[in-house]
Amino acid sequence: MKISIVVPVYKAERHLAETLDSLLRQTHEDLEIVCVDDGSPDGCWTILERYANKDPRVVPIRQENRGVSAARNTGMTHATGDILMFVDADDTLLPHACERVNRVFEAESVEVFTFGLLCDPPEAAPASLRRELSPSDAVYDGFQPNLLFKEYARPYACRTAISHDFAKRENVRFEEGLGLAEDQVFYFAVYPFSKRTVLSSEKLYVYRMNDESATHSAFDTESALHKKLDAHMTAIEAICRIWNERGLHDFCAAELLEWCLDFTMLDIGRLPTPEQRDAYRRLMPCLDVHFGSPSEKFARRSPTKACLDDIRRALAQSDGADDPVISKWHKARFFLMRRGFVRCAERVLMKLGIVK
Known part of the structure; x- marks a missing residue:
């Protein structure tokens, strides 16, 4: 199955090349990497053009700055794959991540697949965060409240792959105008409507812990x-x-x-x-x-x-x-x-x- 990876890009020139390299090294090669430059003021567009010239699987799109949710929505609109995945522009996937996602979708006939994350560096993540990033191994036919309220299966949309047909049927979109908590809204718009959801404790995504991350910036002021x-x-x-x-x-x-x-x-x-x-x-x-x-x-x-x-x-x-x-x-x-x-x-x- 073809996988479309949507990458919102904004002020990410420091890590963007490493992110793209991790996607292009995937053992599952039937990919398109839809990169949406959300009006980034740095050199991200130049990097995207360089990668697109080297590998046609990289699809660069440019728009005025409208926020991460709008960038993801633009990427979803342009995606042509059977499966949609989301990767932030300073994170990476393990080399077998897409192969594993493809295997689950083919074998399990799922509409939503949520897996685990690794933090980089591990010591930067508090124990409470590490716990949230490790869902149990479970299969849900239809919806049960545990999916939203008991399992460690949200937030962080980057650890969830969804069927493109499901996204179209349910008009799955990210809530625009939110710079924080947009992933929470995503899950409340996804899990209740999925006919089959698979959770896996297997960690496939590497989440970079840094001071620029909106999720982990201090809220003491x-x-x-x-x-x-x-x-x-x-x-x-x-x-x-x-x-x-x-x-x-x-x-x-x-x-x-x-x-x-x-x-x-x-x-x-x-x-x-x-x-x-x-x-x-x-x-x-x-x-x-x-x-x-x-x-x-x-x-x-x-x-x-x-x-x-x-x-x-x-x-x-x-x-x-x-x-x-x-x-x-x-x-x-x-x-x-x-x-x-x-x-x-x-x-x-x-x-x-x-x-x-």
């Missing part, structure tokens, strides 16, 4: 924290919109409600109390519109209900109240329920600098 929260809120709004458009109003309602709190609560808690209220004034109407007000009617577990009750109570108070929106006890119970004691303890130790 106030402006960076606000940027992260805005992206996460926008991602939740996009997921709710996509599911509403597909008629999934109460689909996995309890799981989605808990995930939305998990995705935002810790960062919102780092804000001053008035700004916490502002954040929840944005989040709660989105959830109420999606689920039907009040959204907490879908809360199955008491820690979730307690946190939502705290939010409702705080939003009903005057803006001058200085108490945290959600009590520390209710928040602790929620995350112990969601992540378990070991992961919560690990996070505390990481915050204290005792472990990495």
Whole structure:
């Protein structure tokens, strides 16, 4: 089967040649490498032209800067392969990666295949990240909530290959305008609609850990924290919109409600109390519109209900109240329920600098 590898390119001249070399060295040779220069101001286009002149499998496309999601969407539009893969312009694939992907699609008749990632260098990745990058070995016929809410099968779209026919049938696209959390939206638009999904713990992709990576840049500054929260809120709004458009109003309602709190609560808690209220004034109407007000009617577990009750109570108070929106006890119970004691303890130790 022919594989189209979509590579969004922006300010990547330092590592782009290494990335392209890893793709051209694949043991599966029936490839096209669709490289979308997203208005990169450096020498990326020159590198792409040089590689395209040497190997016709490299297909360079140039567009004005519109962001990584728009670049991936452009690449998907131009792709002609049976299978779509995604590689960032500073990462690499192991030499047998495409051969393995092709074998799974041929043997398993799948629509979505998610595999593992290696971090480079390994010591730069905290234990929590390494765990997230290693899915279990499993086959899902149709959708089960575990795919989105239990398995380590998201985010990072670069470790997922999808059938081109599936992408066309379900109109799979990346959410444009998001520089963070766009991969989260991708998975909520993919897993629920795949007729067959295969997960593999086998690591086929090498993810470069560097200071320029948007995913791993520090969020300690106030402006960076606000940027992260805005992206996460926008991602939740996009997921709710996509599911509403597909008629999934109460689909996995309890799981989605808990995930939305998990995705935002810790960062919102780092804000001053008035700004916490502002954040929840944005989040709660989105959830109420999606689920039907009040959204907490879908809360199955008491820690979730307690946190939502705290939010409702705080939003009903005057803006001058200085108490945290959600009590520390209710928040602790929620995350112990969601992540378990070991992961919560690990996070505390990481915050204290005792472990990495």
